[in-house]
Amino acid sequence: xxxxxxxxxxxxxxTRGLMIVHLVIWFVFAFGIHWFAPQLNKISFIGFPLGFxxxxxxxxxxxxxxxxxxxxxxxxIDREFGMAxxx
Amino acid sequence: MSIFRIEGAxxxxxxxxxxxxxxxxxxxxxxxxxxxxxxxxxxxxGIGFVAFTVVIYALIGWxxxxxxxxxxxxxxxxxxSVFNGMATAADWxxxxxxxxxxxxxxxxxxxxLGFVVGWTGGYVLVSVLMAPYLRKFGCYTVPDFxxxxxxxxxxxxxAVVVLIVASFTYVTAQINATGTIAAKxxxxxxxxxxxxxxxxxxxxxxxxxxxxxxxxQVAQYIVLIxxxxxxxxxxxxxxGFGYFPQFEYGAAVAKLADLEVLHQVGQLKPAQAVxxxxxxxNSTAGAADDPIAKFRxxxxxxxxxxxxxxxxxxxxxxxxxxxxxxxxxxxxxxxLFIFLLYFTAPCLATxxxxxxxxxNLATSIIGKPISQVMxxxxxxxxxxxxxxxxxxxxxxxILQINEFFMRxxxxxxxxxxxAGLPAVISGLVAAGGLAAAMSTADGLLxxxxxxxxxDLYYKMIDPKADTKRRxxxxxxxxxxxxxxxxxxxxLRLTNxxxxxxxxxxxxxxxxxxxxxxxxxxxxxxRPGAIAGMVLGLGSGSWYxxxxxxxxxxxxxxxxxxxxGIVGAAVSLVAMVVVSxxxxxxxxxxxxxxxxxxxxxxxxxxxxxx
Numbered sequence: 001x002x003x004x005x006x007x008x009x010x011x012x013x014x015t016r017g018l019m020i021v022h023l024v025i026w027f028v029f030a031f032g033i034h035w036f037a038p039q040l041n042k043i044s045f046i047g048f049p050l051g052f053x054x055x056x057x058x059x060x061x062x063x064x065x066x067x068x069x070x071x072x073x074x075x076x077i078d079r080e081f082g083m084a085x086x087x
Numbered sequence: 088m089s090i091f092r093i094e095g096a097x098x099x100x101x102x103x104x105x106x107x108x109x110x111x112x113x114x115x116x117x118x119x120x121x122x123x124x125x126x127x128x129x130x131x132x133g134i135g136f137v138a139f140t141v142v143i144y145a146l147i148g149w150x151x152x153x154x155x156x157x158x159x160x161x162x163x164x165x166x167x168s169v170f171n172g173m174a175t176a177a178d179w180x181x182x183x184x185x186x187x188x189x190x191x192x193x194x195x196x197x198x199x200l201g202f203v204v205g206w207t208g209g210y211v212l213v214s215v216l217m218a219p220y221l222r223k224f225g226c227y228t229v230p231d232f233x234x235x236x237x238x239x240x241x242x243x244x245x246a247v248v249v250l251i252v253a254s255f256t257y258v259t260a261q262i263n264a265t266g267t268i269a270a271k272x273x274x275x276x277x278x279x280x281x282x283x284x285x286x287x288x289x290x291x292x293x294x295x296x297x298x299x300x301x302x303x304q305v306a307q308y309i310v311l312i313x314x315x316x317x318x319x320x321x322x323x324x325x326x327g328f329g330y331f332p333q334f335e336y337g338a339a340v341a342k343l344a345d346l347e348v349l350h351q352v353g354q355l356k357p358a359q360a361v362x363x364x365x366x367x368x369n370s371t372a373g374a375a376d377d378p379i380a381k382f383r384x385x386x387x388x389x390x391x392x393x394x395x396x397x398x399x400x401x402x403x404x405x406x407x408x409x410x411x412x413x414x415x416x417x418x419x420x421x422x423l424f425i426f427l428l429y430f431t432a433p434c435l436a437t438x439x440x441x442x443x444x445x446x447n448l449a450t451s452i453i454g455k456p457i458s459q460v461m462x463x464x465x466x467x468x469x470x471x472x473x474x475x476x477x478x479x480x481x482x483x484x485i486l487q488i489n490e491f492f493m494r495x496x497x498x499x500x501x502x503x504x505x506a507g508l509p510a511v512i513s514g515l516v517a518a519g520g521l522a523a524a525m526s527t528a529d530g531l532l533x534x535x536x537x538x539x540x541x542d543l544y545y546k547m548i549d550p551k552a553d554t555k556r557r558x559x560x561x562x563x564x565x566x567x568x569x570x571x572x573x574x575x576x577x578l579r580l581t582n583x584x585x586x587x588x589x590x591x592x593x594x595x596x597x598x599x600x601x602x603x604x605x606x607x608x609x610x611x612x613r614p615g616a617i618a619g620m621v622l623g624l625g626s627g628s629w630y631x632x633x634x635x636x637x638x639x640x641x642x643x644x645x646x647x648x649x650x651g652i653v654g655a656a657v658s659l660v661a662m663v664v665v666s667x668x669x670x671x672x673x674x675x676x677x678x679x680x681x682x683x684x685x686x687x688x689x690x691x692x693x694x695x696x
Contacts, residue, residue, distance in 0.1 A: 012684055019215050026211040030204060030392060031385045037197070038376035047337020051374050055200035056433035057333070060207045064426050067214050067419035074219075075412055083685040085410050 011081035018077060022070050029059040101170055108143075109309050115139055120511045129510040133272040136514035137521060140310055144303045144525070145290040151302050152294035156554050159296030159561065160227040160537060162407040166301055171413075172420025174301045175404045177308035179206075179421070180428055181257075181527035182264025183587035185311060186520045188429075190498030191584055193436040196369040198380070201387035202584075203429050207422060208388065209395025214418035217396055218405040220606040220683050222414035225690025226406065228534070229399035229598070230542040233620075235692060236605045237613040238676065240547050245620045247538050249597030250399045252624065253590050254531045255572065257398075260586030261528035262288070262576035268521045271472075271500070272514075278577050285573045288528045293562055296537075300529045301407060307522035308424065314519020315428050315435075315499075322438045322506050326448065336434045339441055343371050346444045350453055355489040358480035364492035367444075367453075371437060383644045390651040394591025397598040400527075400534035411686035439498060442506045443491075450507050453488055460486050465504035469497060496583055532572070536565040588648040589631070596627030596654025600662050608666075609680050615666030622661040627654020 002010070033040070037051030045053050078084035097104075119132050127135075157163050166174070184206065191199040226232045230250060234243030265288065266281030273280070291303040323332030328339050347370055357366045374380075395401065404421075405414040442450045452460045457479050460466055469475035476492040493501075500520060503512040540561035545552055552560070597620045604611040604619075631650040633639035645652055671677075682691050 008681065008685065015684070022211065022215050026208060026215075030208045030211075030388055034204065034384055034388070035381050037374035037381075037384075041374055045337075046334070048340055052197060052200070052340065052371075052433075053337070055197065055204055057430045059204050060426050060430050063208050063211055064419070064422050066211060067422050070211075070214060071412075071415040071419050074415060078412070078686050083687050085412060085686050 007081045007083070011077065011083045014077045014081075015074065018070070018073055022066060025062070025066060029054075029062045033059065098165055098167065101167065105170075105305060105309065108306060112310065112313070116511065116515060119514060120509065123509055123511050129513065130272075130274065132510050132514040133517055136518040137269070137272050140518045140522060141287050141290075141525075144306060144522075145287070147303045147306055148291040148293070148295055148299040151299035153296065153298055154555070154558065156557065158298045159558055160406075160541065161403075162296075162298040162301045164407055165409050166407040168408055168413040168417035169420050170305055171301070171404060171408055171417040172424050173308040174304035175401065175417070175421035176424035176428075177304040177311065177522070177526035178300075178404055178530040179401060179425055179527070180308075180311065180523050181587060182261050182267075182520065182524035182583050184428060184432075185315065185523035186264055186268075186499050187496050187584040187587075189432040189435045189439075190495035192371075192433050193440055193498045194365045194367065194369065194495045196371045197374045198384060198387075200433065201384050202391060203432060205388040205391025206395065207426060207429055209392035210418055210422040210425070212392060212396035213401070213405075214415055216603050216607065217402060218418050219411045219415045219686070221402055221602075222405050222408060223411050223683050223686060223690060225692040227403075227541050228538050229402055229602070230538050231546070231692070232605065233598075233601060233616065234542060234546065236676070236679070237601075237611075237616040237672075239613055242613055242617055242620075243542055243546065245617055246598065246601070247542050249593070249620055249624050250538050251535055252628075253398065253594035253597070254400060254535050255568075255575075256586060256593060257400075257590035258528055258531040258535070258568075258572045259576045260583050260590070261524045261531065262572050263579060263586070264524035264583050265521060265528060266573075266576060267496070268500070268517055268524065272517050277579075281573045281576045284525070284528075285569050288525050288532065289565065289569055291525070292529045292533050293565060296558075296561065297403075297407060297533060300533055303529065304526045307526040310522040311519040311526075312424070312427055314515045314522070315431060318503050318506070318508060318512055318516060319431055319435050319438065321508055321512065322442065322502075323434075325506070326438060326441060326445075328438070332438065333430055333434050336437055339434075339437050340371065343437055343441055343444065344373075346441070347371070350444060350488045352488055355487060357489045357492070359478065361476050361478070361492040364474075364476055364494050366489050366492050367440065371440065379644045383646075383649070386645060386649045386652050390588070390592055390595060390649050393595035393599045393655060394651060397594040397602060398591065399538070399594075399598075400530040402602075403534060403537075404530070435499065435502065439502045439505060444488075450505060453486055453491065455486055457484055457486050457490075460491075465501060468504075469493070469501060474501075528572075532565055532569050535568050536561055539564045539568075585648070589650075592627060592631070592649070592651030592654065593624065595651040596658060597624035599655055600659045604662060606680070606683060609677055610666055610671055611662065612666050612669055612672045614669045615662045615664075618665040619658045619662030623654045623658025626657040627651060630654065 033054050040051035041049040043050040153159055188202055224232055230243050230246035233246035262281050265284035266277055269284050270277045270280035292300050329335040352370055408414045408417050444453050445451050474494045474497045478490050480490050544560050545557050601616045601619050627650050630653040631647055634641050635647045
């Protein structure tokens with residue numbers, strides 16, 4: 001059984017790891033993919049030019065799903081280390 | 088209606104209450120539609136929609152009145168995450184999102200999708216970096232966090248200044264939008280419209296503070312999302328793109344691309360400029376393969392995202408949830424509700440453009456004889472108020488793509504008329520635009536008034552003030568700031584979208600790094616935070632002034648919509664350098680940060696501070 005202080009360190013390390021993973025995904029869909037929009041526009045996706053689609057819809061869908069997943073994952077981390085609120 | 092006063096019962100009954108409300112709203116739309124069939128005039132339908140919705144908001148505002156500090160500032164911290172998500176969505180989606188964004192895409196095409204990406208992706212930063220931690224902190228306002236985390240009245244005071252600069256810029260744009268709609272529907276001068284708009288806005292917020300604003304914002308969200316979606320579904324069904332146009336308008340985009348070739352989009356340029364208006368001379372889907380264009384796209388996205396995560400009226404919505412976990416869930420719900428409008432905006436822009444460009448549709452005007460176009464009701468109406476202009480530059484009597492000009496701000500409001508939809512839809516859209524602008528103005532006015540009454544008056548000037556006095560000060564300030572906002576709005580210094588983008592840039596210049604590093608970097612200290620806020624806001628404002636009025640050439644295409652990039656970069660460097668040059672924060676502060684980082688346990692600030 002680890003001490004409270006160790007648990008807090010473990011909790012924060014995992015929290016920080018999760019933050020980095022989500023910010024990388026965010027970076028790719030916020031910036032990375034739109035840099036290549038002219039090239040992606042040559043590909044057709046359900047009738048849309050892909051570059052336009054990603055800016056008009058694709059990135060947005062990723063963000064919404066990402067936030068629900070993030071909320072779930074962070075709550076799991078909080079519980080794992082006994083840091084969640086009492087319910 | 089005692090349910091509104093018994094908090095417990097009210098909270099448990101929320102789904103039922105708002106379901107009834109939504110049903111009532113649909114019945115009202117139906118009644119108006121029947122009224123139209125029976126010969127009700129277009130003007131009285133518009134007035135009916137505006138009056139009906141504003142009376143409901145005022146009623147909710149009155150029923151939610153309160154004399155408790157916790158209810159006034161943070162709605163008693165018991166707003167369930169789904170409803171807080173709806174309230175945030177209304178708080179968030181302003182006149183700019185509802186009225187101006189689709190218009191920008193309609194006019195300028197792909198480059199404006201930067202707003203769509205930026206104004207949604209910013210919530211990833213809100214959830215991952217900020218909101219849950221600020222909720223755990225237990226503050227009433229954003230400067231409250233800065234003042235306590237970094238300590239001292241100077242840090243708190245500077246944060247109040249940044250908040251006021253950003254929020255005030257934003258609120259004038261919203262009062263402008265509200266006034267524009269009021270002026271159009273009630274047929275009164277714009278200068279009178281902004282004051283009528285202010286009265287309506289204050290009715291919602293004055294008596295009940297955050298609690299009243301929360302419950303009116305949920306009601307406003309329902310109105311605005313219905314008003315945004317209905318015309319799009321209708322146009323799509325009429326044009327044959329199916330009943331879920333958001334997933335199926337790929338064919339419309341392709342068709343538009345063909346028509347753009349037919350109408351020589353990209354080749355024809357306007358022969359002369361018409362002030363404040365633009366012609367449809369840009370391709371909708373085409374993205375330029377040029378480094379500066381790409382850089383402008385990603386910097387616009389970055390500004391809107393970092394601005395999202397620093398705007399106090401948004402962050403303070405997450406202070407109202409019952410727990411840290413609920414705050415996190417609530418951000419996800421907020422984005423889902425926002426997404427419903429944002430993924431529709433490019434679709435609306437595409438379908439509306441088709442209505443004018445597709446020669447097979449009865450509503451098309453490009454390629455038609457000018458005399459025929461000028462005879463159209465909506466063309467006359469909007470040109471009379473100088474929002475639209477037709478200029479036969481080559482004198483051939485036929486309307487070419489570079490001869491039709493309109494203001495981007497009116498596209499959404501005018502869409503039902505352009506597409507030949509019934510007047511009841513125009514009334515609905517006006518009510519939706521009003522809901523969007525009012526809800527945001529409410530949130531902003533409250534953010535400013537709360538920062539002044541709580542941080543400036545209570546924390547810095549008179550810490551012994553009793554509850555009653557604090558709430559009176561808060562309300563009087565609300566009145567004065569609202570009046571100041573209306574006075575500035577009546578001057579019309581910039582268009583709606585421009586004003587809103589500036590607010591985001593101000594917020595990110597001054598607050599983004601002090602807030603993020605306050606949680607994520609223990610070493611950040613008071614001198615660093617003050618340097619970050621002062622130099623960030625200062626350099627951002629300087630750059631804006633130089634580019635907009637000082638005649639300076641923008642660096643790498645960073646124009647006045649993107650000055651936050653300069654401000655935030657300076658803010659980061661200043662904050663890190665100054666923090667490292669001065670002593671680290673004391674033990675007490677470090678322990679406080681440890682507490683903020685875990686959800687369990689009491690909030691850092693005591694419950695009734």
